[in-house]
Amino acid sequence: MPRKKTETISFKADTALLDAIEGIANRSEFIRGAILAALESACPLCSGTGTLTPDQKRHWNEFAEDHPIRTCGHCHEPRIYCARKP
Ligand SMILES: [Zn+2]
Ligand SMILES: [Zn+2]
DSSP states (O other): OOOOSOOOOOOOOOHHHHHHTTTOSOHHHHHHHHHHHHHHHSOTTTTTSSSOOHHHHHHHHHHHTTOOEEEOTTTOSEEEOOTTOO
């Protein structure tokens, strides 16, 4: 089935969030922008869900064989290294 070009999504917001966005003239535009900005920083593999599907996990296991995760010596964040790169 072809996907609709636009779809309305709705979500619950508590009073604190409602208060925070109260003064914003175009909330839809603001929320669209915020979602796109958040996706920019989301994990490229799981898209921010935090877990991998069985197929993604299989791909990852294959990749991880020669790509160990170690702590970066500069910023101390986890980092993927390539075991084949000297
Ligand atoms: Zn992830
Ligand atoms: Zn680093």
